Amino acid sequence: MALSLSAPVGDKKRITKSDPKTGTSKFKPVKNAPADVKLVQLMLKANGYSNIQISGKCDAGLIKLIRDFQSKKVGYKKPDGIVDPGLGTWKTGLPKLQKQLAEDQKVEVYEIKEEGKTKQVKVNEFLAGEKALRHEVLSKANMMYGQAETWVDFCNDVEKTRQAEEGMMMAIVEFTMSTVNSDTDPPWSAILKARSEASSLQSLVKRDRPDWKKVQKQDAKATKAYNDGQKAFKKFIDARIGTASNAIFTLEIVRETSFTVIEVYATARLMATKGMDPWKAHAIASAGTEAMKSSAGQLGEYLAGNKVTWEGAAKKVATDTFFAALAGAAGGKLGGAFLKGVAGKVAAQLPSKAFQTFSQKALTQFMEKMFTTAVGQELINNAAKETIMLFKPLVEKGRPPNQKEVLDGIVKTLTGGLMKAAPMKNVSEFAGNYMSNTQNWMLKKLIPSTMDGMVKKELAKKYGADVVDAFAEKHGPKIYKDIADSVNSKTIIQFANDILGGSDGSKSGKSMQKSMEEAMRKDANLRKEIAAMIQKKADAELKKMAKAG
Incomplete structure (x- = not known):
């Protein structure tokens, strides 16, 4: 860049007088050529006027800054607001402009396009922006892949059940579902495509130097595939829920399948007719169905000629019913005082180092809200089911656990793996x-x-x-x-x-x-x-x- 002015820049109404000896003016007319104006603006910026805009236009604001510079840095008592080529104002400001340009030439820059305009940014600024973008896109890709993987795992479990890996009774239930409504078949095409496209997006973003045009294109494909997979999976789940209540009226089903369908249908009926919370309705339906199934089993043993006593049969039915009720409650939506109790106790046991600035009240409020989300419910449900099984030997000896024991057991099981859950990682x-x-x-x-x-x-x-x-x-x-x-x-x-x-x-x-x-x-x-x-x-x-x- 040439560091010389072709003509004066500044106030066209020059107040500087002509040379008293010759009677003529040594000053050229003020032209304010855009290139000269930009150079003066750069000179002022290099000399500490950091807020100035490099526009190439001379206005009242620029003239004011020139006068301020002449007064403070050049020492003029009557600043005229004009920068003349080669004279005092320009000579005073030039050294710092030369130094600034020399330093700028040492800094490597990239040319980027932003909102259709090309601009230059320093390498460290570019790398910082790229790092933030990489984190944002990779987080999205990981979320979509993780969700798709969950859909695939669930559908794999359905297929295993259909192959009788979880027992003939559950295989018949799945067969019944599929016969009544084909929408209960896993939506493999949509969910596998969602997982595949999200995986491709992950691979592109993880490269040392991502091709951001390809990333942008793949991001759009992965997002569409994810949305399609989400719709397909929801349709699949809704079909499974709706089919259970209809199956008992449309098919002649074997006894084991009937019990399973009755449990689902009874839960829905209790919610609809009695206004019960899901967890309570499920607990009652589970207990009632298990009592029928267990008593029918004991009657079958008796009719088959096996040794059955009234005391033993009653104990077996009571034990089976108790665990069915607890499992039913754990499988539904926990709430009320029980949920608050879990939230408060878990909050009190969080690592103090990670959450030392937070109050117990705020932590408890967060836990209560987190446990009402799908992730939180899944955490509690799994912990409840694990805890229930721990108490089985105790119940079989004749003493069921009280609510405090169940609560403490769930809290202990929850706390072990809680920090690995996504909500806790976000808060951490x-x-x-x-x-x-x-x-x-x-x-x-x-x-x-x-x-x-x-x-x-x-x-x-x-x-x-x-x-x-x-x-x-x-x-x-x-x-x-x-x-x-x-x-x-x-x-x-x-x-x-x-x-x-x-x-x-x-x-x-x-x-x-x-x-x-x-x-x-x-x-x-x-x-x-x-x-x-x-x-x-x-x-x-x-x-x-x-x-x-």
Whole structure:
């Protein structure tokens, strides 16, 4: 880049007088050629006027900055607002412009397209953006692949059941389902395609240097396949649920199949006619069906001539019924006081190091919400079923566990694998980074915006807008850092607790951080507190400057 001006830049109404000896002017007319204007703007930027726009247009704002530079850096008592080629203003500003250009030439840059426009970015900025994009797309790909894998696993289990790997009774149930409604057949094509396309997206993103055009194209394909798979799987599940209640009326089914269909149908009827919660209806239906099945089995033993006593038969029916009821409750939606008890106890046993800044109240609220999600219900259901089986020997000896024992057992089983669940990983990510992320956000965004929006007007009334603007540009960053460091950490922790207490773990740690920043930005009291701190510090500095000037 040529570092010379072809003509003067600045105020066309020149106030500089002609040479008194010759009576002629040594100054050329001000032309404000775009290339010259850009060069002057770059010169001012290199000399500390960081907010200037490199536009190539000379307006009142640029002339004002030229005068400010002439007054402060060149030492003119009567700045004329003009940069003449080769004269004092240009010579004073040129060294720093030359240094800045030399440094820029050492920095490798990439050309990228953004919103249809080509622009240059530094390599470290490009790599940081690429890293964030890679994380975002890979997280999405992992989610879609994991969900598709779950669909495939479920359908594999259905196929195993159809092959009688879980017993003839369950095989007959699956056969009955398929006969009544073909939509109960697993949607293999859609879910396998969803898994395959998500896997391809994972592979493209994990490469050392991803081809982002291919990634974008594959992302669209994988997303469509995932949505299609989700619809197909939902249709499949809905068909299975709907078919169970109809099968008993449309087919002549063997006794074992009838019991299974009766249990499903009885659950639905109790919910519809009695308004029962799903978990309670399922528990009653399971107990009633198991009692019929167990008593029928004992009668069959007696008719077959096997040794059966009234006491032994009653004990067998009671034991089978008890476990069917517990399993029924575990298989449905847990809620009420039981769920709150689980949430509170699990929250109390979370690793203190990872969650030390969160209150017990916020952790418990989060757990209650998380356990009502599909992931949370699955965690509790599995833990409940494992716990029930642990108590079987105790019940067979004649003493069923009480509610406290069941609750404690579920909590203990849950706590073991809880941290591996996706909601807990999201919260852990938020917990580990929110303090430093929030302080950095306040320093770069919240505090400067508060200065521009609330404080500058008040300071300008005392010291003048130009003085305040110059002061903010020069001293603002240090003041912002002092205030960011002095904001009470308890305030930040309180906002974090509020976000955690309202979360169910479905959002990523990054999303929770954004929600917290938005809540802080909207909090009028916090902004007033920050504004007062800025005004106090700025006022003190400006008074010192006024005395020194």
